[in-house]
Amino acid sequence: MTGNAFKVWALHLGVLAALLAAQFVLPAYHNGNLARIMVLAVYAMGFNIAFGYTGLLSLGHALFFGAGLYGMGMLVALAGWGAGAALTAGIAAGGAMALAVGLLALRTAGVSFMIVTLMFAQAGYLTILYYTPYTRGEEGIVIDRAARVLLGFDLSDDGVRYFAAFALFAAALLVKLALVRSPFGRVMVAMRENEERSRMLGYDPFRIKLAALVLSGIYAGAAGAAYGLLFGYVGASFASIQYSILPLLYVLLGGAGTVLGPFLGAALMFYLIDLASGITTAHLLVVGVALLVLVLFAPKGILGALRDRGLKWLP
Amino acid sequence: MTSRLIGLTPSRRTVLGGLAASGAALALPARFASAQSAAPIKLGFQLHRTGIGAAYGRWYERTAQAALTLVNEAGGINGRPVEILFEDDGTDPKRGAEVMEKFASQSNCDAVFGALFSHVVVGTAPRAGELKMPYLVCSEGHHVASGKLNRWTLQPGITDVKSQVQAMAPWISSTLGKKVTMIFPDYAFGHDHRDAFVPAIQAAGGEVIEQIAIPPTETSFTRYLPRIPSDTEVIYHVMVGPAVLTFVKELGEFYGSGDRPQIFGFIDSLEAVNIASPGLEFLEGTHFWEGHCRYLQADAGEHEATYRAAVGVDDTGASVADAKDISTYAHMFSVWETLFILKAGMEAAGYQGPADRQKLVEAIEAMTDMPYSIEHPQGAKTFNGKTHQVFGLQYISKVEGGKLVKVHTTSPEDGMYPDEADYTAMSF
C-alpha cells in the first residue's frame, strides 16, 4: 500500500516536474503547443471524471466547456470584468450548467443519456448563434489583451501563458488524483461498475452521479474559461458537437479511468494531427481510424493497457 | 495547372522589382548577391483545405501558387526567393491559431496570409499579435476595420463587407427599386450585411421593408419565401455555405415565370457554382455584386488575360483544366494582391528577416494608392493605414444569356465610411 502510494505520487509529481522543466528546454513552438494541450487535458480530465470513473458517457460536454468560455468571455467583453473574476465566473458557469443538465439528464441512462446530453449541447450551441448581437455568433469575439491580466501577469506573454496553463493543469491533476484515491472516488467507480449494487450499499446513485457530473463540468468550465483567457478568443465553434467528441477521443486514447490518460491522449492526438497534416491532407481520416483502432484493439487506451499488464497501482 | 505562366508585360517591370529584367528562370543563389541572405523568404498560408471553407481553399491555394510563381520569376523579394508554406486550418478557429503558432515558432515564417472565413481570422488574430507576426487576411469581413483586432492584422487585398454593401445601395435604389427585402444568414456575416445596408439604403432614399434571417444550418428555404412582402421591389440576398444553391433554386421555383421583384444578390450565394446549372434559369435578368467579374468582360483591363492565364481560369470563370470546376473568382484575387502587397511592403521596408516584421507592418500602413496593375488585377484601390483596410471598386453584373455581364462599376467614394479605429495609435 505505502509502496504503491509512493509510486503514485512519484509518478505524478515527476510528470509535473518534467512539464515545468520542459518550458526551459523545448523550442518555442512546442511550448505553445504544450500550453494548449495542458488546458485541453484539463477539459479531458473533467470528461474522464464523468466517463472514465463514473461511467457517464456524455456527448454534450462542449456545453460545459462553452459555458466556461462564454461565461468568462461575455463578462469580460460586455461587463468589463477583470480576468480573475471572469475566470471564477466561467468555472462556476461550467459547474452550474452541469448541475442543470444533470438534474434532468441523469433521470436517463445509457443511450438516452448520450442523446439527451447531445441535444442539450446542441441547444446551447444554437443559443450562442441566436444571441449573435452579443456573441458575434460563429465569428466570435476577441478578448482584449488589456483584459488578459491575472494577478498582474500578462497572460498573452508566452512564458506567463505556459505557467498559467501549467498551474491550472497541476491543480487539476492533483485534485483529481486526490479525488480518485478518496472514498468519494471509490464510490464514483462503484457507480460505474455496478449501480444497483452501490444503491444497496446505501449510496444515492442520482446524487453521486450529479456530484461527479458537476465536478466534471467545473473542470470543463475551467478549461473553457482558461482557454479563452490564454488564447484571447471566444467562438461558437468551441461549443459545437466536435468539441464534445474531442475529450472522448483523448480519454479513450490515453485510457479511460486513469489520471494521466487524458493528458497523454490530448498530447498524442495533437501531435498526430499536427504531423499528419504535414504528410496527408486527410486528417479527418486519421481521427476516424484512430477511433476505430482504439475501440477495436485497445478499448482501455494506452494507460489502461499498461495497468492490465502489470502496473496495477496506476490510478 | 497553377504553376504555368505567363508573359510578363514589360511595362510593369519596375514595379515587380529591378531583378525582373534578368529573366524568369528560378533564382539561383548567385543571383541574390545584393541581398544579405539568399535564404528564401517564407510565407505561411492559412488554407481552408477542409471544413466549410474548402471550396474556397482550393482556389485560394491555386491563386497563391500562381502569384508566387510570378514573384519568383521576377526575382523574388528583395532579391531573395520566396516560398509559401500551406497548412490546413480545417476552417476552424482553434486550428487556425495553432497553424499560426506553427508558422511563427516552428517554421519561422516572415509573414502569414490567406485566411478567408471570419471566425478563423478572429480566432487567429490574437495569436498573430502576441507572436508579432504580420497577418494579412483575405476575408472581406468588417472585423479588421472595426478595430477589434490588432496592429499586426491587416486586410490590404480586399474591400470589407461594410464598404461593399454600402457601395451597392445608391445603385440599387436608383436602378432597381426603393422597397427592399433582405434575406441573409442569421449569423455574424449576415448581420454585417444588414447593419451596413439598412442605413445605406435609407441614405439613398430607399428602405428595407423586411429582414429575413435564415439559420446557417438550414437546408431548405421555400417556407421562408412567403414572408417576402408583396410590395417588395427588390430582393437582396446573400447566402453562404453548401446550401446556397438550394436557396437560389427555391427562390426561382417560388416566383417561377410569373411576376417577380427585381433580384439583387451577392455572388457569395453562387461562388464556385456554375451560373448555368439546371434550375438557375430564372436568374436571367437578375443582378449580382461581384468583387471581380467572373466572366471575361468586353472592356476588361489590360492585365485581365494575364491574370486569368496565371491562375488557370478560362473566360467563363472555370478552371482551364476542368470546365466543371468553377472558381471563386469574385474573392480569390485578394490572395494574389496580398502577396504583391507583401512584396511591395518588404521591399519598401528593406526587409531582411523576422526582426524587421514591425517595419513591414509600418511599410504597409504607409501605403495609400494602389493603381490598377498586374499586382492589382481587380482594380485600383486605396489603403487606409489607420484602419488597416483597403477600399476598392465594386462591380454589379447582370445575368444575360446565362452569363454575368457587368452593368455598373461603383466609384471609390460609394464605399467610404468614417474611420472606426486607428491601429497606428496602438502599440506593437
Place this chain on the structure above:
Amino acid sequence: MDFGPFLLLALMEGLVTAAVLALTAVGLALVFGVMRVVNVAHGEFFMLGAVAAWFVTTWIPGPPAVGFIAALVLCPLLVASVAALADTLVLKRLNYDPDATIVATIGLLYILQQAALSLYGPDARPVEAPFTLRVQFPWFGYSGYKLAVIVAAALLLAGVWLLLARTKIGLVMRATQIDRETARAFGINVDRVYAGVFALGAGLAAVAAVLIVPIQQAHYLMGHDPLLLSFIVVIIGGLGSLRGTLVAALLIGLSDGVISVFFSPTLAKILATLFVALVLVFRPQGLMGRRAA
C-alpha cells in the same frame, strides 16, 4: 401573402421534409430497434447516397431521368454494401456493445466524410431532376418534382412495411429483435440478420438522399442535419418503434415548417432540440409510444 396560401406552402414543404425524414429515420429506427445500435454515422450514409447519385448521374449519358433512375437503384445498393462491410469488420467484432458502437460509428463518420472530401471534393454539386415540372398555384409556384418525392417516399415506406410485416425476412428480423439468443437457437443466422439490417438502414438513408439531391445538393458535410433530425424523430416516435417513427416524422416535418413561421427560426430550432431532450427525460417511451411494463 395571405395566411391561407402561406399555410398551404408550409404544409407542402413540411410534407417533403417529412417524407425524406421518414425514410431516413426509419432506417435509423430499424437499426436501433433490431440491433440496439445507435448509428452516429447514419447521416454519412445519407451523404454517401447523395454523393454517389452525383457520380452515377454524371457518368450515365442520356436524359436526366435515365441517370436518376439508375442512381435510385445503384446508390442504395452501394451504400448498403458499405454498411454491411462496416458491420462485419467493426460492429460485429465489438459484439454490439452500446458504448463501443457509438465510438466506432463516430470513427466511421469521420472516415466517410474524409473519403467523400478526397474523392468528391468540397463543392456542393447539383443533380438534375428526372423531370422539370413547375406547378403554378394562383399565389406561388411549386416544384412538381417535390410533389413526386412525397409520392415516391410513401411508396418506398409502404414497401418497407410490407417487407417487415408480410415476408419471412421481416419475421426473422422481428424474431432477432425480440431475443437474439433464442433466434440463434432456432437456426437464424444472427450475424447475417444484423449485417442485413444495418445495410437496410443505410440503404434507406441513401435512397432518401437520392430523392432529395435534385432539390438540395450533394456536399460532403450534408449528413449532419439528417442525423440530428432523424435522432429527434426516432426519439419522439419512441426508440425503435416504426409506426411511431412515421408519425413523428410527419409531426416534425410539418411543425418544422409551421413553427418557423411564428418564431425566429433559430429560436424554433433551440426549442425543438430542448423539447426532444425533455421528451427523452420525462417520456422515454416517446410521445406516441405506450409505456412499457
Place this chain on the structure above:
Amino acid sequence: MAAVTLLEARALTRHFGGLRAVDGVDFDLAQGEIHALIGPNGAGKTTFVSLLCGRVPVQSGSIRFAGQDITRLPAHARVRAGIAYTFQITAIYARLSVLDNIALAVQSRGASHLAAESMAALDRVGLASRADMLAGELSYGHQRLLEVAMGLALRPRLLILDEPTQGLANSEIDAFKDLVRGVVPDMTVLLIEHNMDVVMDLAQRITVLNFGQVLATGTPDEIRANPAVQSAYLGG
C-alpha cells in the same frame, strides 16, 4: 414473542401485469430474531424482500421499520436506515479489489478508521489475506462470503440474505451458519433459503409464502407440523 417489532408490513401488494407477485401480505419481524422466508419457486419471496428493501416500488400497503414509515423511502435511504440486502446472484464489484469492495460498505456507514475497520470486516469472514486480490478472481464460495461480509460491514439492524448458501460446499455452509448465529441478537436476519436443513437449523421463526400470500408463520416445529404447508410445499 414479546420482543420488540423491528419491521412490520401491512397488506403489502405488488402485481406485475396479471401476475400477483405479492398480494396483501402482513408480516412482522421481531428485533434480534433469525427469520426465514420459504416457499415454492415463484411464490414471490424475492419480490417481497425487494419491496422491503426498496428495490421494487410498493404498489399498495405499508412498511414500518423501527417505528418509522418507510413505504416510500428510496432503497439507498433504507440502507442508511439500517436495512441491508445481499444479492441472490453474487453482485460484488468484480474489477475492484476485495478491500475496495468491503471499504465501500464500511465507508457507507461513515466509519472513522476506514482502512482498519475494512480489514477487521474482512478478518471476520476470513478474507483478510486476500484483501489485495481482485474480487472477480476469488473462488465462488469466497465471493458469496464477501457479499455477506459487505452486508455485515454496513452494520445494519436488519440483514436480508437472499439464498446465501446457494452453490456453497457443506463445509462452507457450516461456517456460514456460525457466522449468522454470531450476528444476532445485535442484528435481525431475514433469510430466503431453499436448503431446508439450513432453514430448520438457523431460523427461529419461518414464514411460508405461496402465490404471493402468506400461507403460514411459526416456529420451525409449527411449520413442519402445518398440514397446509405440507400439502402446498413440503409434501409437494
